Amino acid sequence: MINRMKEFIDKLALAEAMPNVYNQYGYGSIENQIRRKNLLIYLNKMYQLKPRIILIGEAPGYRGSRLTGVPFTSEHLIINNMEGLNLFGRNVGYILPLEKDKLLKEVTPTN
Numbered sequence: 001m002i003n004r005m006k007e008f009i010d011k012l013a014l015a016e017a018m019p020n021v022y023n024q025y026g027y028g029s030i031e032n033q034i035r036r037k038n039l040l041i042y043l044n045k046m047y048q049l050k051p052r053i054i055l056i057g058e059a060p061g062y063r064g065s066r067l068t069g070v071p072f073t074s075e076h077l078i079i080n081n082m083e084g085l086n087l088f089g090r091n092v093g094y095i096l097p098l099e100k101d102k103l104l105k106e107v108t109p110t111n
Contacts, residue, residue, distance in 0.1 A: 005043045009036050024066050031097035035069025038078065041093050042070045049087075064106035067097065074106035 009025065013036060017023040024035050046054065060066040061074075068078045073088070075096055080103070081089040088094055096103075 001047055002040075002044065005040055005047070008043075009039055012036075012039075022066070024060060024069060032069075034095055034097040038069040038094050042073075042087075045087055045092070061106045063104045067104065068094075069097075070094075075100075075103040076105045079103060 013023070013025040013027050013032070015023055015026075017026065024032060025039065026032050055072070057065070057071050060071070064074045065071050067075055070078055078088050078094045079090060079096065081087065
């Protein structure tokens with residue numbers, strides 16, 4: 001299954017973006033490589049959890065997935081996790097493409 005996930009992420013990375021759009025998984029930058037790795041960790045965790053429903057977002061949030069690579073997350077969530085949730089955190093392997101002191105939060109993952 002991990003190979004199928006890698007193939008999916010590779011297709012995302014190779015997706016052609018219009019001039020005014022940024023592909024946060026595209027090849028060519030270390031930051032995008034980290035986002036692809038974060039997405040692989042997330043997809044693998046989802047596979048292990050076997051959720052009955054998966055939501056698919058239409059566009060990455062500029063304070064969330066665009067930065068972390070993981071849908072419906074924020075920098076704060078991906079690094080600090082959430083009480084009662086064993087999905088995110090540095091101990092799981094997530095890292096930020098750009099380390100900084102003040103982590104951004106996005107409304108979507110907290111509703």
